[in-house]
Amino acid sequence: MSSEITKMVIGIDDTDSREGMCTTYLCALLRDELSSFTKLISDPILVRLNPTIPYKTRGNASVALFIECGDRERVIGHVKEKIASMACLDNENTNPGVVFVDEEKFNAVRDKLRSFFKRAVKDVITIDEAKELVSELDLEFQAFKNGRGLIGALSACGAMLDPEWDHTYEYLAYRKKDVWGTKRSVDESSLFNADRQTYPDTWDTVDLVNNIVVCVPHSGDPVLYGIRGKDVSSVEKAASFVVSEPVERFCIYRTNQGTDMHLISVSSISEIEEMRSYILEGEVCSEPVTIRGGHTIFILKDTAGDIIDCAAFEPTKNFRELIRKLISGDKVLVYGSVTENTINIEKIKITDLSPAYEIRNPQCPSCGKRMKSAGSGQGYRCKKCGTNSEIPERTEIKRDIVPGFYEVPPCARRHLAKLLLRFENEDLPVFPGR
Numbered sequence: 507m508s509s510e511i512t513k514m515v516i517g518i519d520d521t522d523s524r525e526g527m528c529t530t531y532l533c534a535l536l537r538d539e540l541s542s543f544t545k546l547i548s549d550p551i552l553v554r555l556n557p558t559i560p561y562k563t564r565g566n567a568s569v570a571l572f573i574e575c576g577d578r579e580r581v582i583g584h585v586k587e588k589i590a591s592m593a594c595l596d597n598e599n600t601n602p603g604v605v606f607v608d609e610e611k612f613n614a615v616r617d618k619l620r621s622f623f624k625r626a627v628k629d630v631i632t633i634d635e636a637k638e639l640v641s642e643l644d645l646e647f648q649a650f651k652n653g654r655g656l657i658g659a660l661s662a663c664g665a666m667l668d669p670e671w672d673h674t675y676e677y678l679a680y681r682k683k684d685v686w687g688t689k690r691s692v693d694e695s696s697l698f699n700a701d702r703q704t705y706p707d708t709w710d711t712v713d714l715v716n717n718i719v720v721c722v723p724h725s726g727d728p729v730l731y732g733i734r735g736k737d738v739s740s741v742e743k744a745a746s747f748v749v750s751e752p753v754e755r756f757c758i759y760r761t762n763q764g765t766d767m768h769l770i771s772v773s774s775i776s777e778i779e780e781m782r783s784y785i786l787e788g789e790v791c792s793e794p795v796t797i798r799g800g801h802t803i804f805i806l807k808d809t810a811g812d813i814i815d816c817a818a819f820e821p822t823k824n825f826r827e828l829i830r831k832l833i834s835g836d837k838v839l840v841y842g843s844v845t846e847n848t849i850n851i852e853k854i855k856i857t858d859l860s861p862a863y864e865i866r867n868p869q870c871p872s873c874g875k876r877m878k879s880a881g882s883g884q885g886y887r888c889k890k891c892g893t894n895s896e897i898p899e900r901t902e903i904k905r906d907i908v909p910g911f912y913e914v915p916p917c918a919r920r921h922l923a924k925l926l927l928r929f930e931n932e933d934l935p936v937f938p939g940r
């Protein structure tokens with residue numbers, strides 16, 4: 507058995523903590539270490555799961571490798587040993603999991619792993635469900651501590667075995683170990699140049715509207731920068747323009763980032779559950795208000811009359827200015843995650859604008875003088891000739907927004923949120939600042 511050439515999918519999750527490591531780094535390291543005795547069959551996969559899950563580590567990411575090997579036991583031993591030695595096991599929120607799927611099982615497990623993957627992106631899955639699935643499918647695995655990482659490990663295997671999902675790519679460059687935790691040295695102007703040279707085939711390297719770099723993280727993990735784009739050659743090209751401290755290694759992942767895979771279309775608010783993400787159509791039924799902390803919120807009503815708060819939080823910066831221009835009666839399609847009974851807006855399609863009016867005291871129909879209010883609810887009265895009127899003067903005023911699709915800026919974008927530039931239809935894009 508162990509000398510036969512065989513294929514294997516390896517899924518890994520939850521080896522990192524907020525302070526250090528990164529599951530993708532472990533994946534890149536394993537890919538390189540295994541390369542002396544295995545062959546890589548396809549691009550490594552990086553999947554983002556349900557973004558509302560509170561106990562996620564940093565980005566709720568898990569990874570998978572697809573390899574061909576002659577010594578299965580050696581591969582499994584190496585991977586398990588590496589996770590045990592490198593994962594942040596001391597951190598209470600780090601609960602690694604690894605799953606190995608052998609070639610002879612691919613067909614038998616593909617459908618179940620694929621639907622598990624889709625559910626893990628949209629839904630809330632328990633550790634017990636993951637444990638049940640791994641034993642039902644009789645897969646080789648290892649769960650560390652509470653085993654939460656099995657959820658992502660199984661999902662990543664499902665993603666690897668399923669060729670049919672929308673995807674993008676990310677080029678992740680990693681730092682040399684001796685500088686982990688120190689300030690990153692990446693030349694900012696080279697990142698703006700990389701963006702100029704490759705946008706829109708790459709995106710979210712920088713945020714031009716807010717004039718900041720987006721692709722360089724600030725935490726203590728090994729990632730130096732990440733370039734997102736539509737294919738391998740585009741992210742490679744962008745990376746070639748980046749001037750930085752030495753890169754220890756890099757890895758290009760196929761990923762569900764930028765695909766809206768997390769969104770569920772619903773036609774009514776009554777279908778909405780906490781900790782899921784939705785596309786919901788409705789009518790604005792309150793003027794947006796900006797509350798303490800700079801968050802802008804309006805109330806959306808569906809056709810049944812149910813209501814829900816929709817928020818553009820402070821980090822969405824200039825996007826809030828757009829939201830503040832909405833008025834009651836505007837018809838919109840809102841995209842975003844629901845937590846605490848509030849939709850966190852990732853993008854919005856304004857389909858119909860309600861007319862806006864300026865209300866003034868009317869002119870006197872007899873003498874033409876501007877009338878005065880006769881008191882609250884009393885209508886209007888002409889001071890000059892005594893004429894009364896109930897009807898104010900309504901003048902329609904021009905709205906300063908147009909129907910269309912609008913999204914949060916790159917600096918506030920969720921990993922999974924599909925960018926407007928990736929939509930193919932027409933009535934879309936408004937790209938402020940580009």
Ligand SMILES: [Zn+2]
Binds near residue numbers: 871
């Ligand atoms: Zn008058």
